Amino acid sequence: MRTYLFLLFCATLYGSNFVFGSLLLQEFPAMHLSAYRLAVSSVFLIGYLILSKRMVRLTSRDILYLIPLAIIGMLLHQVSFFTGLQTIDATTASLIVSLSPIFTALLGRFFLKESFTLRMMVGS
Template identity: 30%
Template structure:
C-alpha cells in the first residue's frame, strides 16, 4: 500500500512538472530550434543524473551490462527520449501549447493498450471507466476549441509523440525488473544524446540559435534539470511502483496543471470548466488508486 501511494505521488509530481513545461518550451522555442533544444535538455539532464548515479552507487551495487541490456536501454532512449520528445517539441513548435496539452493527453489510453500486449496486464472495467472519466475531464478543462484544423501537421506529430511516450512507459516498467530506475533513466538519456546530436547539428545549418537572453538560458536549465532529469526519474519510478495501466491515469494531471500555470503566469482565465474538468480527472484517478491501495 505504501509503495502504491508513493508511486502516485511520484507520478503526480512528474505530470505536474510537465504541465508547466509547455509554457516554458513554447517561449524558448522562439529562440532555440526544437531538436537543438532537445539536445540541450539531454546534455544537462545526463550530467545531473550521472553525477547522482555515481555518488549513490557503490562498487557492490554496480551492474554488469549484457548485450541485450544495452539493446533495451538503447530502445528506451530511442523511442521515448529521442523520437517522442523530438516529436513533442516539433509538434508544439508547429501548433500551440493548448493543442499540445490536449493531444498528448491521449497518452494514457495508449499506455493501457500497450501494457495489455507487452506486459500482459489485465484490461479491467475499472481501468476503462477511470480512463473514460479522466478523459472527459481533460476535454472539459482544455476544451474543444483548439486549433487542430489550422495546425494539422503539428497535431499529427503530437499524436506520434503520445504513442511513442506510451511505449516508453511500458518498456521502462519492463526494464525495471533488472535495473534501478536511476540507471535506466541515466543511460537511456545518454543514448538519446547520441541519437539527437546529428540532427541538431543539421538543424543548426539552417536555423538561428539565440542564447543572448537570460530567460532563454534559465528556460533551458529548467527543461534540462527539472522537466527532464527530475520529471523523467519521477515518472519512471512511479511507473515501477504501480500497474502501468493504473499509473497512466496520472498523466492527466499534465493538462490540469498546464491550465493552472497558464492562469498564474500568462494571465489566462480559469472558468468553471477548469474546476468541473479537474473534478472528473481526480475522480478517474481516485477510481483506480483506491482499488490499488486497498490491503
C-alpha cells in the first residue's frame, strides 16, 4: 500500500506541475523560474547524494559530456516548458508533454530504424 501511495503522490506532483507553472509565470519570467527550479532541485539532489553516501567523483571527461547534456536536456527543456506555458493553457501543455514519449519512439523508428514492438504500441 505504501508503494501505491508514493506513486499517487508522484503522479499528483507531476500533474500539478503544469498548473503551478502557469500560476508562477504570472510572478516570474520564464528564464528566472527555470533557474530557480533547477537550482532548488540540484541542491536537493546533491544533498541526497551526500547523505546517502552515493556521491561519486567525476572526471574532467565526464564533466565535458555532462555540461552540454545538462544544457540541452534540462535547461533548454525547462525554458521551453515555461515559455510554452506563457502562450498556451496548462491542459494543452500537459497533453503535448505527455505525447513526447510516443513521438520519440516514432522518430526513433523513422530516423534510427529502431523496432516499434507491440508492447510499445499497447503501452503508448
